[in-house]
Amino acid sequence: MSTAAAIALFVGVTAYAIFGGADFGAGFWDLVAGGATRGDRPRAVIDHSIGPIWEANHVWLVFCFVVLWTCFPEAYASITLTLFVPLTLAALGIVLRGSSFAFRKAVFRTRDRRNFGAAFAVASVLVPYCMGAIAGGIASGRVPAGGQAGDPWSSWVNPTSVLGGVLAVTVAAYLAAVYLVWDARRLSDPIIREYFRRRAVITAVIAGVAAFAGIFVLRADARYLFDGLTSRALPLVAISATAGAASLVLLVRNAARGARLLAVGAVGTVILAWGVAQWDYMLPQSLTVAAAAAPSGTIAAVLVAVAAATVLVVPAFVLLYRLDQKGLLPGEGVERDTGQ
Amino acid sequence: MTDAIAIVGRTLLAVDPVPWARAQMAFTLACHIILVPLGVSWAFMALIANYRGIRRNDHDSLVLAQRWSKYMAVTFAVGAVTGTVLSFEFGLLWPRFMGRWGDAFGIPFAFEGVFFFLEAIFVSIYIFGWRRLKPWTHFLTGIPIVLTGILGSVSVVAANAWMNSPSGFTLNAAGEIVEVDPLAVIFNDSMPLQATHMVIAAYLVGGFLVASVYATGMLRGRTDRYHRLGFIIAFTVAAVATPIQMGVGDSLARWVYNNQPVKFAAIELVPKTSSDVPETLLGRLNDDGTVSGGIPIPGLASWLSDPSTGKATLVQGLDTVPAHQRPTTRQVNVVHLAWDVMVGLGTLLFLVSLWYGLSWVFRRDMPKSRWFLRIAAAAGVLAVITMEAGWVVTEVGRQPWIVYEYMKVEHAATGNTGVWITFLVVAALYVGLAITTILVLRGMSRRFRRDEGEDESDVPYGPSQPLDLPEDQPVA
Ligand code: HDD
Ligand code: HEM
Ligand code: HEM
Numbered sequence: 001m002s003t004a005a006a007i008a009l010f011v012g013v014t015a016y017a018i019f020g021g022a023d024f025g026a027g028f029w030d031l032v033a034g035g036a037t038r039g040d041r042p043r044a045v046i047d048h049s050i051g052p053i054w055e056a057n058h059v060w061l062v063f064c065f066v067v068l069w070t071c072f073p074e075a076y077a078s079i080t081l082t083l084f085v086p087l088t089l090a091a092l093g094i095v096l097r098g099s100s101f102a103f104r105k106a107v108f109r110t111r112d113r114r115n116f117g118a119a120f121a122v123a124s125v126l127v128p129y130c131m132g133a134i135a136g137g138i139a140s141g142r143v144p145a146g147g148q149a150g151d152p153w154s155s156w157v158n159p160t161s162v163l164g165g166v167l168a169v170t171v172a173a174y175l176a177a178v179y180l181v182w183d184a185r186r187l188s189d190p191i192i193r194e195y196f197r198r199r200a201v202i203t204a205v206i207a208g209v210a211a212f213a214g215i216f217v218l219r220a221d222a223r224y225l226f227d228g229l230t231s232r233a234l235p236l237v238a239i240s241a242t243a244g245a246a247s248l249v250l251l252v253r254n255a256a257r258g259a260r261l262l263a264v265g266a267v268g269t270v271i272l273a274w275g276v277a278q279w280d281y282m283l284p285q286s287l288t289v290a291a292a293a294a295p296s297g298t299i300a301a302v303l304v305a306v307a308a309a310t311v312l313v314v315p316a317f318v319l320l321y322r323l324d325q326k327g328l329l330p331g332e333g334v335e336r337d338t339g340q
Numbered sequence: 341m342t343d344a345i346a347i348v349g350r351t352l353l354a355v356d357p358v359p360w361a362r363a364q365m366a367f368t369l370a371c372h373i374i375l376v377p378l379g380v381s382w383a384f385m386a387l388i389a390n391y392r393g394i395r396r397n398d399h400d401s402l403v404l405a406q407r408w409s410k411y412m413a414v415t416f417a418v419g420a421v422t423g424t425v426l427s428f429e430f431g432l433l434w435p436r437f438m439g440r441w442g443d444a445f446g447i448p449f450a451f452e453g454v455f456f457f458l459e460a461i462f463v464s465i466y467i468f469g470w471r472r473l474k475p476w477t478h479f480l481t482g483i484p485i486v487l488t489g490i491l492g493s494v495s496v497v498a499a500n501a502w503m504n505s506p507s508g509f510t511l512n513a514a515g516e517i518v519e520v521d522p523l524a525v526i527f528n529d530s531m532p533l534q535a536t537h538m539v540i541a542a543y544l545v546g547g548f549l550v551a552s553v554y555a556t557g558m559l560r561g562r563t564d565r566y567h568r569l570g571f572i573i574a575f576t577v578a579a580v581a582t583p584i585q586m587g588v589g590d591s592l593a594r595w596v597y598n599n600q601p602v603k604f605a606a607i608e609l610v611p612k613t614s615s616d617v618p619e620t621l622l623g624r625l626n627d628d629g630t631v632s633g634g635i636p637i638p639g640l641a642s643w644l645s646d647p648s649t650g651k652a653t654l655v656q657g658l659d660t661v662p663a664h665q666r667p668t669t670r671q672v673n674v675v676h677l678a679w680d681v682m683v684g685l686g687t688l689l690f691l692v693s694l695w696y697g698l699s700w701v702f703r704r705d706m707p708k709s710r711w712f713l714r715i716a717a718a719a720g721v722l723a724v725i726t727m728e729a730g731w732v733v734t735e736v737g738r739q740p741w742i743v744y745e746y747m748k749v750e751h752a753a754t755g756n757t758g759v760w761i762t763f764l765v766v767a768a769l770y771v772g773l774a775i776t777t778i779l780v781l782r783g784m785s786r787r788f789r790r791d792e793g794e795d796e797s798d799v800p801y802g803p804s805q806p807l808d809l810p811e812d813q814p815v816a
Contacts, residue, residue: 077439
């Protein structure tokens with residue numbers, strides 16, 4: 001049972017990385033899009049691409065927290081005690097980002113829009129970096145078991161955390177760029193498509209290089225993870241590398257659709273590889289999943305909630321998606337009103 | 341100089357995190373809870389307007405429903421952000437609490453997550469649907485918002501109720517949870533009444549809050565049919581909820597009397613166990629255990645606690661438990677004052693509702709008096725204060741326990757000394773968030789009035805805009 005909960009947790013982490021990551025990455029491109037006039041066009045596409053359900057992707061994060069604190073409370077206590085600083089920064093970044101985006105949508109004065117936009121963009125880089133650093137701290141065994149606090153600084157300012165943070169930012173930027181190529185394609189705007197395609201290729205290469213350099217970092221700094229990645233998790237690593245390389249090829253060849261799928265595959269498998277590599281530890285080399293797990297009654301309840309979510313949320317999403325695709329009904333609902 | 345800096349630095353780094361953690365938790369919750377009534381009850385009010393609109397082919401009602409659904413999307417989005425922060429805070433501020441009790445306390449949140457996720461999707465569907473679905477189909481897609489809103493808040497309150505009456509777990513000799521019964525956790529003893537009281541509070545506060553906006557508009561001369569409708573729908577919902585809320589509150593008070601006698605003693609300002617206890621309005625407890633000031637109503641507290649024994653009902657005093665197991669004198673005074681505020685303002689809101697109700701019964705119209713509108717315009721803020729006061733009673737009255745009779749707050753808090761910094765930053769961010777939220781809502785209202793922006797793409801959760809790329813600009 002605890003294994004099922006751990007799997008649910010990891011699925012949540014992966015989903016957050018893929019969906020949330022793309023949202024953050026879009027913010028990164030917003031940040032580097034340049035001045036107000038030069039950046040206007042890419043910004044318009046970026047705005048447009050961030051899903052219709054505003055910031056809904058944080059649901060994945062909340063989901064991960066809930067599963068973690070309910071099913072693995074001791075590990076949760078250790079993590080929050082040790083990684084207090086990056087978690088706080090991430091929380092602040094989320095408030096800043098979420099609200100500035102909502103307001104940018106609702107505010108019409110250009111100057112206000114720009115201020116909200118800047119806050120949005122900076123927070124979009126800060127949050128994934130912190131998340132990556134947190135993952136690095138956990139994976140390199142810097143969080144002690146037993147609801148204890150580890151070192152408040154070196155737990156997230158260390159080689160593996162830096163690697164995690166940089167990877168998270170670049171991977172998010174890469175995913176977003178690939179999605180944006182696809183979006184721009186739907187808009188049949190070749191210039192903007194080329195703009196994002198070039199950026200997708202660049203970030204793919206940077207992410208690849210960072211991942212490669214990461215091998216040496218992990219070997220020196222996170223031996224358990226390194227051993228796992230080079231044994232148990234090797235097939236996943238290989239799939240990820242192949243998918244990443246293939247998506248790069250497709251991008252260069254300008255085949256956006258396949259590139260998008262492969263990019264998601266590459267990122268998803270690398271995160272799963274992390275999970276498999278540190279199996280069966282929740283906190284590497286100090287707390288196993290089985291030892292961290294809550295009593296079976298709790299885990300059963302959480303699994304029921306997860307199942308209910310799947311059963312209820314999926315059809316609702318399908319309905320929303322179909323509405324999104326559907327044209328407007330003429331003369332139905334409330335048309336422009338006659339004024340008060 | 342460097343010495344001074346070092347000393348200041350060391351002092352600041354050694355600040356006790358517990359009071360700051362309490363302050364931060366209280367502040368963020370108090371902010372979040374203001375958005376909650378809107379998320380829970382606004383959809384219901386919009387559906388009433390929507391129903392009228394379709395049924396009677398009433399354009400004003402439909403416009404009202406459509407605009408409400410868009411305002412709701414904004415408040416919902418802000419609620420989601422502030423709520424996400426709360427989920428961080430449980431771990432960041434109370435890691436020892438979560439580490440030890442997370443396997444029980446956490447369960448309701450798993451279900452809360454499902455309901456909020458569904459609510460978010462249906463808010464979106466409802467907004468998308470305005471011009472994409474047939475009127476009645478569209479109306480039906482609004483119903484899940486109402487249900488998930490209620491169930492979501494019931495789930496969260498179940499978690500809070502569990503802190504008041506922890507149940508559904510077995511401890512081993514070391515005090516660790518070894519077995520959990522999820523149903524007994526969720527349906528703990530305090531949950532049915534607390535959840536009911538909160539859901540009704542959500543309708544009451546949401547109704548008064550929305551009505552107060554239209555009352556203000558009417559005071560400024562916007563007395564057209566549209567404003568009247570907006571006022572009447574919202575105020576009626578609130579006026580119906582208010583008397584029910586008094587009844588539920590009365591039962592809840594009796595629950596507290598029976599199950600959390602120390603909290604009850606703080607509420608009623610009872611230093612020593614006695615019968616014939618007066619209901620003291622205002623007044624304060626002194627450190628030596630005497631009560632000064634205030635207006636005592638003889639015997640009322642005893643009588644209300646158990647009408648069957650009347651004035652003879654014994655009310656347990658604060659002195660029945662040692663000082664370290666009850667709220668401090670200051671906390672008792674906070675609880676008592678908050679109680680007076682809740683019940684006092686609640687009674688005031690009840691009287692306004694009564695005025696409104698009688699006017700409908702006898703004159704078939706809402707009260708004409710400007711004074712009525714003035715009070716109604718203030719009722720929104722008053723209702724929010726009432727609700728906040730109620731939460732202060734619950735939360736401060738539980739002190740020093742975080743899990744009633746199992747764990748104290750001081751043993752639950754983080755050891756990280758930087759909490760005072762996070763508190764200040766969070767406070768600043770939230771103030772900014774609050775101001776901007778209000779500006780955005782007002783901006784929307786202006787745009788609506790100028791007869792623009794009747795399309796869904798300008799709100800969170802709305803469909804994306806057709807892209808209008810700026811032309812003629814070189815792209816890097
Ligand atoms: C605006 C809404 C509102 C109104 C008019 C009232 N309350 Fe209330 N009250 C709340 C909103 C609220 C609340 C904010 O929703 C609380 C906090 C926790 C909870 O479950 O409900 C609450 C808590 C609360 C508690 C503490 C429960 C606990 O600690 O477990 C008691 C005893 C009462 N209420 C009793 C009353 C009585 C006797 C009222 C009659 C006048 C009353 N309330 C009016
Ligand atoms: C489901 C809802 C809620 C939960 C689970 C919850 C939980 C908590 C927790 C864990 C604490 C810290 C421990 C403690 O001081 O006892 C706390 C404190 C506090 N909360 Fe709540 N809370 C909820 C709702 C609210 C709301 C809506 C308010 C609004 C005002 C509020 C006001 C406070 C206050 C004032 C304190 C500080 C008490 C003190 O230290 O004296 N709470 N709450
Ligand atoms: C400590 C307590 C609380 C936590 C951790 C919490 C957490 C959250 C989270 C994470 C969200 C966003 C959900 C999403 O993004 O899908 C949210 C929104 C919401 N919360 Fe809370 N919440 C707390 C207290 C409360 C209380 C006391 C109530 C009601 C009684 C409540 C009612 C709501 C509602 C209705 C929403 C939906 C947004 C809205 O309508 O404004 N929450 N909360």
